[in-house]
Amino acid sequence: MTDHVDVLIVGAGLSGVGAAHHLRTAFPRKTYAILEAREAIGGTWDLFRYPGVRSDSDMQTLGYRFRPWTDSKAIADGPSILRYVRDTAADAGIDRFIRFGHRVVRAEWSTEDAQWTVEAVHDGSPVRLTAKFLYLCSGYYDYAAGHTPEFPGLEDFGGTVVHPQHWPEDLDYTGKKVVVIGSGATAVTLVPAMTDRAAHVTMLQRSPTYILSLPSEDALANRLRGLLGPKLAYPIARWKNVAVSTLIYQLSRRRPGVVKRLIRKAALKQLPAGYAVDTHFKPRYQPWDQRLCLVPDGDLFRSIRHGDASIVTDRIASFTERGIRLESGGEIEADVVVTATGLRLLAFGGIELVVDGNPVKLPETMAYKGMMLSGVPNFAFTIGYTNASWTLKADLVAEYVVRLLRHLDRTGHDQAVPVNDDPAVTERPLLDFDAGYVLRSIDEFPKAGSRAPWQLGMSYAHDVVKLRHGRIDDGALRFSRRGRAGAGRLGP
Numbered sequence: 001m002t003d004h005v006d007v008l009i010v011g012a013g014l015s016g017v018g019a020a021h022h023l024r025t026a027f028p029r030k031t032y033a034i035l036e037a038r039e040a041i042g043g044t045w046d047l048f049r050y051p052g053v054r055s056d057s058d059m060q061t062l063g064y065r066f067r068p069w070t071d072s073k074a075i076a077d078g079p080s081i082l083r084y085v086r087d088t089a090a091d092a093g094i095d096r097f098i099r100f101g102h103r104v105v106r107a108e109w110s111t112e113d114a115q116w117t118v119e120a121v122h123d124g125s126p127v128r129l130t131a132k133f134l135y136l137c138s139g140y141y142d143y144a145a146g147h148t149p150e151f152p153g154l155e156d157f158g159g160t161v162v163h164p165q166h167w168p169e170d171l172d173y174t175g176k177k178v179v180v181i182g183s184g185a186t187a188v189t190l191v192p193a194m195t196d197r198a199a200h201v202t203m204l205q206r207s208p209t210y211i212l213s214l215p216s217e218d219a220l221a222n223r224l225r226g227l228l229g230p231k232l233a234y235p236i237a238r239w240k241n242v243a244v245s246t247l248i249y250q251l252s253r254r255r256p257g258v259v260k261r262l263i264r265k266a267a268l269k270q271l272p273a274g275y276a277v278d279t280h281f282k283p284r285y286q287p288w289d290q291r292l293c294l295v296p297d298g299d300l301f302r303s304i305r306h307g308d309a310s311i312v313t314d315r316i317a318s319f320t321e322r323g324i325r326l327e328s329g330g331e332i333e334a335d336v337v338v339t340a341t342g343l344r345l346l347a348f349g350g351i352e353l354v355v356d357g358n359p360v361k362l363p364e365t366m367a368y369k370g371m372m373l374s375g376v377p378n379f380a381f382t383i384g385y386t387n388a389s390w391t392l393k394a395d396l397v398a399e400y401v402v403r404l405l406r407h408l409d410r411t412g413h414d415q416a417v418p419v420n421d422d423p424a425v426t427e428r429p430l431l432d433f434d435a436g437y438v439l440r441s442i443d444e445f446p447k448a449g450s451r452a453p454w455q456l457g458m459s460y461a462h463d464v465v466k467l468r469h470g471r472i473d474d475g476a477l478r479f480s481r482r483g484r485a486g487a488g489r490l491g492p
Contacts, residue, residue, distance in 0.1 A: 005031040008118055008131035012036035012098045013043015015382040015394040016137035017085055018064050020094045022398035035120055037103040041089050045082040047143060050164040052193025053078035056185045056294050060221055060237045061389035068234035074218035075296040107134055108354040109377055114414035114482040136381040142346035148339045153318035159335045173336045175199050182340030183209040185293050190340060192299040195308035202332055203311045208283045209293050210263055216296035242460055249387045252287035259287045270301035280311040345441035365446045367430055368418035370456035371397045373446055377417040385458055392460045400467045407472045413479040426450040
């Protein structure tokens with residue numbers, strides 16, 4: 001027997017729970033289900049268990065628009081965020097509609113039937129569902145494994161090597177020498193978090209990253225909450241933080257020299273006198289070519305200042321029995337090495353998409369408004385901002401899906417499909433971002449376009465206007481009834 005729902009959501013993380021909340025609120029009579037490959041709610045925030053795991057965005061914007069964040073800390077730890085997502089699901093009854101341990105492997109659209117047939121695997125057995133609309137909230141990286149380069153001599157190392165994505169529960173690093181390889185958000189989180197038990201922690205980076213210290217508590221948000229209550233204070237704090245982050249981003253792109261000087265000056269104030277700031281904290285790229293790393297209350301700088309942690313900027317020549325030999329000739333002794341070397345991207349969770357018997361080749365499609373695919377009907381996906389909180393975009397995508405479903409109900413159409421027949425539109429990378437984890441795999445993803453509505457917007461304020469209030473029937477999105485050809489071509 002095949003189950004049927006109006007909307008099938010894939011993924012029960014931050015995006016999937018938010019999407020379900022929007023759908024339940026707008027359409028209490030529509031049926032839906034959430035398929036989650038893992039055995040728990042939370043996605044990223046349930047997967048990552050490494051020491052100090054936390055948000056790299058403030059919770060006024062990483063939180064849902066519909067559910068105020070009420071904790072005093074704006075830069076929150078992972079367990080607090082996980083509790084927030086699970087409380088959201090439980091309070092709305094969303095958790096009753098999640099089918100855990102269901103890994104989606106294939107989804108085929110039939111124009112004749114105007115529905116998706118979705119195949120999943122549960123406990124090793126195939127499961128099949130049909131749905132009028134397929135909504136992927138599975139993120140864009142591979143949950144099975146992170147990225148680890150090939151390190152020469154790794155087999156000679158006598159200590160323990162771990163990747164943050166799969167942190168062993170029984171790892172004891174008390175009194176041990178720890179080396180964290182990497183310079184991104186995970187590395188700058190791990191280093192100060194591990195100093196409480198480790199003998200010493202060294203962050204070994206190939207090249208520096210822009211690191212900005214911010215207060216872990218948002219004083220204005222906390223004060224407004226006390227004066228106005230959570231419901232009124234939350235949108236004010238949210239828009240304040242959107243404005244500040246937008247200002248920093250725009251200033252970084254237009255006046256990078258100014259931002260570099262400000263970040264350097266702030267680092268100098270928090271580091272020991274005479275510290276080689278230009279060796280360890282002066283990146284080769286411009287601000288926001290890659291995401292800025294945030295450290296709450298300057299914890300990384302404090303651990304360096306206190307002598308609990310250090311930074312080495314060099315390349316790895318090889319592992320040795322006792323640690324890591326550097327290309328400069330030096331060697332770092334280590335008992336534990338943490339490879340905070342990045343993520344592996346995986347487009348749409350590796351799901352095979354088929355439209356009317358034709359396999360969808362993702363690199364040959366183009367993303368419509370950064371949330372649908374050319375030639376793929378009744379389909380949406382969530383990819384958040386690279387320059388702001390993920391949930392800002394996730395909320396807007398969910399709101400747009402609600403508007404699209406209402407339009408279909410109102411007009412009596414069964415399917416909506418983006419069609420790009422504008423020869424003037426040229427291809428762009430979907431994520432125009434220089435981070436290594438993006439550059440390694442971006443060719444496996446759909447393309448973006450050179451003009452609206454095929455651009456992936458990175459401005460929340462602009463997207464509020466476009467996605468929350470813009471026209472649904474814009475000419476690029478085509479509508480038809482069951483059995484009528486409307487899918488158009490799969491390519492861009």
